[in-house]
Amino acid sequence: MFETAAATDRPDYSLLTQQVSSILTGETALMTNAAQFSALVYHSLSDLNWAGFYLCTPAAKAGGEFSHDLLLGPFQGKVACVRIPFGRGVCGTTASQRSTILVPDVHAFPGHIACDSASNSEIVIPLIKDGKLYGVFDIDSPKLNRFTAEDQQGLEAMVAAFMQATDFSQISGA
Template sequence: MFETTAASDKPDYALLSRQVSSILEGERNLSANAAQFSALVYHSISDLNWAGFYLCTPAKNPTAEFPQDLLVGPFQGKVACARIPFKRGVCGTSAAQRQTILVEDVHAFPGHIACDSASNSEIVIPVIKDGVLFGVFDIDSPRLRRFSTEDQQGLEAMVAAFVEATDFS
């Protein structure tokens, strides 16, 4: 059985990336891997109240620019927003821009969606494989300024390991 280390404010991201590869070895299923990945992050990094995926799905109100929405996928934490349109909130903005967004204070982010009023900072990393956006990985914290550029680089490496280990078809 795989055991994670205690949640840390300064995680060893190189070790966590290796753990991602180890945990997901031999399994390529998106749902299983996303669930395992979310649990690893949630229980390895301190001061989180949500860690999980929003996956691309056909939009309820499609436009030529954004024919997809983000639909909640596997996660750890409190109940979340079910559907987020592209360009709305931090997740929708990350998806639309296809880039990581680190927000020190979500209350200062224009159009922030408050799925959990306890969240104060957030980082969202797009999930892209072979140039195709499949969703975003979202992490929320009740602590202001919880995430640093070191966290961003480490989490991006972990998401890259998840993408490498997972089939998205």
Template sequence: MFTSAPADIDVDYSLLARQITSILEGERNQTANAAQFSAFIYQSLADLNWAGFYWTVPAKKGDAEELLVGPFQGKVACARISFGKGVCGTAAAERRTIVVPDVHAFAGHIACDSASNAEIVIPVIKDGRVLGVFDIDSPSLNRFRPEDQLGLESLVAIFVAATDFT
């Protein structure tokens, strides 16, 4: 049975912005910052079962790009996702945040964790290049609201500004 998001999921994104700025201050390493950022989001937002990064890498076969799992919090995840496939690959290919209220209704959804019911994916873009995506899953339907999208996009922007990418 699917659950709906709890009513008490209000988040003070301005407070989270100040906190993540402080956490990332003085460190520029991509892996360290991504690990800290994933853990921070996973612990700070209610009703999540996965939060983490996928990085853009050359595909194993051919010249296309794909996403390779990076630092995350949650259950074991899919290792590679092709650009244009699933929610993560679509967000990367279209260079835009995608909010999915019910992943079971998203054509082509990749079910890495059968407990996930809602998802938001924010592309990580710097200097016009898609470096990857930040993916968050929830066991509840309709978990992510417009204010979550705006807040999470601002937090990802803080991460990008604080990080040197290799």
């Protein structure tokens, strides 16, 4: 029924994007859709040790100012970092830059946050809808150089299908 890692090491991203749309049809709840999406990605791609969401949340800063942090959302894998400030690590940098970051070797990424010491490569995709950033989708692998430009393009298409199906009105965007 669904594409699995055992079926191929090169995912059929077109099929996976169709599956995202199919799984999420008729449901718009953020947490439900994020949980389903994380499970689909985690069990459909090979060599992953984490796949999940960090969502924007208001955060008090020094001087009484407010900005945003990323707060752990639905995921598959081991326990993870709970809160990540914008600009820190791969996730926080993706949020600040609002663009996908593909990291072949996380140990060479300045300021990398090691939530799981087994992670060696990572790809993080921003969640942008109507010009607002709502968080990031993060995928880690224990394998160096795990993610390619083809993975990036395919995962961005899957995230776009997730974004289209999901209602973000209950969280604050940045």
